[in-house]
Amino acid sequence: MNKTDNLISTIEAMLFASGDPVEASKLAEVLDIDIETVEKMLGHLSALYDERSSGLMIIRIDNKYQICTREKYSEEVRKLMEIKKNTPLSNAAFEVLAVIAYNKTVTRSFIEQVRGVDCSGPISSLVQKGLIEEKGRMDLPGRPLIYGTTDRFLRCFSLNSLEDLPDLPKNDEIDSIARDESQTSLFDNENKNDILKEKEISEIAHIEEE
Known part of the structure; x- marks a missing residue:
């Protein structure tokens, strides 16, 4: 050799x-x-x-x-490893995932302001599935946790990096929420989870939604 x-x-x-x-x-x-x-x-x-x-x-x-x-x-491979097909991610999980992916790193409070509802459940589920992870804490009162996507997220959506995410649709009605953290929402209620769903492949489709 x-x-x-x-x-x-x-x-x-x-x-x-x-x-x-x-x-x-x-x-x-x-x-x-x-x-x-x-x-x-x-x-x-x-x-x-x-x-x-x-x-x-x-x-x-x-x-x-x-x-x-x-x-x-x-x-x-799934049959060999006895991995059962499970339900796809819920709309709530996709929305949370989309907010995090397109904003790179965000806090739970930011996600909840974008969606208008409590997001503790979807966030916990996405962490357990290895699609998002804690990236540290912000230097603000209470030191809130910051969440970002993982390498597994990139693999599931066939992306080399977050820069390869598809462009967001242009929409005059897209909400913008200015935060003390200098972050801005990029989603409206109709479009915020559809972007990632277009990139969904078999692995993500069979991750169990708990």
């Missing part, structure tokens, strides 16, 4: 063992090579999977890489 093949196999083993997305810089650090070489080897590995019609593929999420199964084999 030549040096290039050995590097590709080593990176493949590292990604497989990790399970979670891994930064190219971390791979480079462990292998003691430059990031450009790592990215080149990842490209080779991805091409090899494509050439042999492998059930695996390499995906990139922000600057992280992960091995995952191809969507076309998802049904068989």
Whole structure:
């Protein structure tokens, strides 16, 4: 085995063992090579999977890489792992997810002002499902928690980053709520959850809504 093949196999083993997305810089650090070489080897590995019609593929999420199964084999994988199909996310969960995704990081109080109702249930459910997570606290009285989306959210919606979200529709009636946190709502009652639903794929469709 030549040096290039050995590097590709080593990176493949590292990604497989990790399970979670891994930064190219971390791979480079462990292998003691430059990031450009790592990215080149990842490209080779991805091409090899494509050439042999492998059930695996390499995906990139922000600057992280992960091995995952191809969507076309998802049904068989679910049967093997005895994963039952569950109901899709509720409209409330989609609305909360959309508010967080398009505003990057927000507090619970901001989400509740946008939606006009208590959001503790949908937020808790989305955290449990790994679609959103706590990103810290704001330097305000009470130090409210800040929520943002996760890498799993990006994988579920086939996004490399939040910058790849579809553009919001132009609507003169879209509500804008100015907050002390200098945040602004980007949604009206009809459009705020439809944007993400257009990006829904099989994995998110079968996440159990508790």
